Amino acid sequence: MISPLRDILVDGRPGDVFPADDRGLLYGDGVFRTLRVDAGQPRWWDEQVAKLGRDCASLGLVAPEPGVWLTDLQHLALPPCNGILKLLVTRGSGERGYRPPPAARTRRMMVFEAIEFSPDPPTGLTLRVCVLRLGWQPRLAGVKHLNRLENVLARAEWDAPEIDEGLLLDQSGKVISGVMSNLFIWQRNRLLTPRLDRCGVAGLARDRLMQKALAAGIEVQETELDLRAVYEAEEVMLTNSVRGLRRVARLEAQCWPDSVISQRLMDYLNA
Amino acid sequence: MISPLRDILVDGRPGDVFPADDRGLLYGDGVFRTLRVDAGQPRWWDEQVAKLGRDCASLGLVAPEPGVWLTDLQHLALPPCNGILKLLVTRGSGERGYRPPPAARTRRMMVFEAIEFSPDPPTGLTLRVCVLRLGWQPRLAGVKHLNRLENVLARAEWDAPEIDEGLLLDQSGKVISGVMSNLFIWQRNRLLTPRLDRCGVAGLARDRLMQKALAAGIEVQETELDLRAVYEAEEVMLTNSVRGLRRVARLEAQCWPDSVISQRLMDYLNA
Numbered sequence: 001m002i003s004p005l006r007d008i009l010v011d012g013r014p015g016d017v018f019p020a021d022d023r024g025l026l027y028g029d030g031v032f033r034t035l036r037v038d039a040g041q042p043r044w045w046d047e048q049v050a051k052l053g054r055d056c057a058s059l060g061l062v063a064p065e066p067g068v069w070l071t072d073l074q075h076l077a078l079p080p081c082n083g084i085l086k087l088l089v090t091r092g093s094g095e096r097g098y099r100p101p102p103a104a105r106t107r108r109m110m111v112f113e114a115i116e117f118s119p120d121p122p123t124g125l126t127l128r129v130c131v132l133r134l135g136w137q138p139r140l141a142g143v144k145h146l147n148r149l150e151n152v153l154a155r156a157e158w159d160a161p162e163i164d165e166g167l168l169l170d171q172s173g174k175v176i177s178g179v180m181s182n183l184f185i186w187q188r189n190r191l192l193t194p195r196l197d198r199c200g201v202a203g204l205a206r207d208r209l210m211q212k213a214l215a216a217g218i219e220v221q222e223t224e225l226d227l228r229a230v231y232e233a234e235e236v237m238l239t240n241s242v243r244g245l246r247r248v249a250r251l252e253a254q255c256w257p258d259s260v261i262s263q264r265l266m267d268y269l270n271a
Numbered sequence: 272m273i274s275p276l277r278d279i280l281v282d283g284r285p286g287d288v289f290p291a292d293d294r295g296l297l298y299g300d301g302v303f304r305t306l307r308v309d310a311g312q313p314r315w316w317d318e319q320v321a322k323l324g325r326d327c328a329s330l331g332l333v334a335p336e337p338g339v340w341l342t343d344l345q346h347l348a349l350p351p352c353n354g355i356l357k358l359l360v361t362r363g364s365g366e367r368g369y370r371p372p373p374a375a376r377t378r379r380m381m382v383f384e385a386i387e388f389s390p391d392p393p394t395g396l397t398l399r400v401c402v403l404r405l406g407w408q409p410r411l412a413g414v415k416h417l418n419r420l421e422n423v424l425a426r427a428e429w430d431a432p433e434i435d436e437g438l439l440l441d442q443s444g445k446v447i448s449g450v451m452s453n454l455f456i457w458q459r460n461r462l463l464t465p466r467l468d469r470c471g472v473a474g475l476a477r478d479r480l481m482q483k484a485l486a487a488g489i490e491v492q493e494t495e496l497d498l499r500a501v502y503e504a505e506e507v508m509l510t511n512s513v514r515g516l517r518r519v520a521r522l523e524a525q526c527w528p529d530s531v532i533s534q535r536l537m538d539y540l541n542a
Contacts, residue, residue: 006292008291010291015291016290016291016292017288017289017290017291018288018289018290018291018293018296019287019288019289020279020281020286020287020288020289020380020382021277021287021382022289022296023423024296025289025293025295025296025359025361025417026303026359026417026419027299027417027418027419027420027422027423028298028299028417028418028419028420029419029420029423032297059420059424060427084367088297090296091423096355096384096386097426097451098419098422098423098425098426098450098451099423099426099427100423100426100427109291111291111292113367115367132410134408135406135407135408135470136406136407136442137405137406137421139403139421139424140420140421140424145420146296146297146298146299146420147298147299147418147419147420148297148298148299148300148369148418149298149299149300149330149411149416149417149418150408150410150411151298151369152294152298152300152362152369152370152371153330153410153411154369155368155369155370155371156331156370156371171407179369180368180369199406
């Protein structure tokens with residue numbers, strides 16, 4: 001069942017299974033992050049581990065120390081190829097029931113999967129608007145937790161290979177993100193991205209891009225965006241930790257043939 | 272890690288582990304049900320298996336046939352004691368990413384845990400109102416899926432052993448359910464229970480009680496309930512599949528010393 005191209009450590013030990021009473025499985029009681037690996041080197045390591053720690057804290061999980069992850073990484077001894085590294089933390093095993101056991105030891109997993117990344121479409125991505133609307137849950141907003149059924153159901157909406165990503169709106173019709181990426185638009189010399197205080201996942205590439213753009217003197221705003229603002233944008237872009245920043249060429253019937261700012265922002269993000 | 276009092280079958284085979292790439296763990300991509308076992312006999316078996324099938328369908332999962340569960344049950348050969356039987360279905364393993372793999376085979380688990388049920392408080396349960404508000408997600412409302420972080424966070428709100436259950440309101444302040452139970456109130460000769468079309472889990476005991484009460488000539492309504500309606504109710508009750516129907520003696524400062532209808536309803540439910 002596990003692909004031979006995957007290497008997995010569970011609590012630091014090689015193995016491809018998880019205890020069946022783990023709260024990650026039973027309740028989605030945990031968090032994760034996905035890192036890009038280039039020639040054996042995980043990208044943005046320190047920032048990813050730090051952000052995973054903050055997400056753990058938001059669920060009341062004791063995060064593994066950064067040094068523990070580093071030991072795991074050395075133990076895994078990534079081959080000098082490209083791929084994706086996943087770090088996952090759950091509340092571990094415990095008594096039956098929703099109540100987080102006071103003595104819960106977290107359980108951690110590190111998975112490497114070798115992947116040759118497909119090239120991006122040269123002109124940009126093609127997007128659709130998803131039917132599923134994200135529900136609001138301020139207590140979990142921004143956190144990359146293991147309750148991802150909304151993303152699964154949204155991604156199940158399309159099969160067409162020409163669609164690269166789906167745009168997610170919330171229950172009030174505001175635009176929040178892509179199914180597997182964060183959204184930025186460029187409008188009147190400002191870089192705008194949806195607020196994620198009611199739903200959505202705050203990706204690390206999003207954090208980084210906001211910081212780097214600000215540092216470069218660009219006006220950056222987290223704000224409420226409706227679909228019309230996206231259609232009227234001068235340029236639309238998506239970010240995630242694996243694919244970095246990518247420009248959008250098309251959203252439903254609307255096209256953006258020319259790059260305005262995306263190349264510059266891509267350089268900032270990767271700097 | 273697994274208690275010696277638990278018996279587990281994964282896809283019909285004894286074992287206490289799950290593949291680490293299962294989508295139940297990675298995304299909470301699955302459903303479950305919890306059955307009470309009395310002296311080795313699971314309660315409401317056919318109805319539970321049927322309801323699990325409907326929940327599978329709502330996520331686009333192919334449910335195991337009822338006969339498959341029955342074979343598992345025979346294989347597990349429950350000892351003649353009391354306990355809890357959990358049936359769990361996930362979308363299994365597949366390609367990386369949210370997209371449900373077209374070839375996904377579901378994975379199933381059956382777990383029995385022997386438990387001596389503690390007696391109910393003689394006068395009734397003591398409830399508090401939870402701070403966490405349930406978000407709306409009509410696409411998942413009613414389904415007992417594996418994305419249960421809201422329940423986990425709500426249950427983490429109290430430690431006091433004198434509190435038996437927490438009452439969950441939704442984002443608009445309507446009362447939805449308990450953290451691990453459904454809610455009924457008795458008011459002017461009507462049995463009322465919150466609508467679960469925007470959030471909440473539709474437990475089997477709730478379905479059954481509504482049917483049985485209707486059949487007994489009682490007026491039953493699924494409706495919007497605010498907290499005031501609960502405080503003003505003549506009697507307040509909770510249901511779940513493990514504990515059946517239990518009356519509430521206290522919610523915050525409000526008390527209901529005397530039973531009005533709960534004993535009769537309990538008889539209907541268990542008939």
